[in-house]
Amino acid sequence: MSTDKFDNEIAQLYQQRKQQIVVPKMKLQQEPSRHKYSPLNLLTLFLAGGMASFGIMAIVSHLSTSQIKAIDPAINSQAIKFIELAPNKPTEKTLATSKPLPPLPIVTSPETPRIIPVQTKTNNHVIKPAKLAVALIQLVTVPQLNEPKLIIKPIYKVLPEYPLDARINNQTGEVKLSYQIDTTGKVSHINIISSSVEKGLQRSAKKALAKWQYKPNAQLLGPHEIIFKFTAPKG
Incomplete structure (x- = not known):
């Protein structure tokens, strides 16, 4: 109610x-009007x-x-x-406390690499941008010792890229790869012989080597080896 x-x-x-x-009604004795109370x-x-x-x-x-x-x-x-059905006022214990948000990660934009043209005897080719310092050590396999040294030089090559996670972890090391050159001068059958870097840099080295192009030459047929040396970029 x-x-x-x-x-x-x-x-x-x-x-x-x-x-x-x-x-109860009170009856008062009436007096002549000439008398006053x-x-x-x-x-x-x-x-x-x-x-x-x-x-x-x-x-x-x-x-x-x-x-x-x-x-x-x-x-x-x-x-x-x-x-009893009336709502209770919120107390300090029932108030939800929000945790502070973690700080946002700092994202740095990679520097734009320089494009360096490479001149060869046949045509000029442009090397794709490289994002790290890579030293190439070419191992030449000669069939006989009495023959002159065969110089294996690609007419088009791409340097491996430096992945972001490898750059953050400051990874350095070498990757030794074996590969073959077919009759058209393309690279195939790329395998890892040894490596001192993580899988990200290994994939980057194999991907770059697969894009190399050589001048067709019957003497280049057969297995070859190459070493990619990764060093952390300065600055």
Whole structure:
């Protein structure tokens, strides 16, 4: 039961009790109109009226109090349940604490490499950008010792790229690869002989060597070896 409904019932009870109370009529002896009331008589009438009003209010108050005390216990239990369903105010313990966000990683843009043209006897080719310092050690396999030394020089070559994770970890070392040159001058059958670097640099070396191009020459057929030396770029 809501508070407004409860107040309305109390007001109705009050009006019913008020209507049931009959105020006794006071009959005063009438005197001839020529006589006036004395101050003492007026004071007595005023006090009697005040006492009567006070008595009526006391009776009404008593009846209202007894009516409030006689309310059905089910009403009180219902009101208590309503109060329990009210949401509690959040406390400091229930407030969620947000953890601080981790700092953002610093991303550095790679420097633009320089393009260096390589001149050969046949055509000029442009080397693709290299992102690290690579030293090439060409191992030439000669079929016989009495023949002049065969110079193996590609007409087009690409240097390996330096992966970002290898640059962050400052990886350095060498990769020794074996490969073959076919009749068209292309490189094939690339294998790793030995390596002192991680797999990322190994894949970079094999990918670069696969793009090399040699001048077709029957004397170049057969297995060859090459070493890529990786050093960390300065600055």
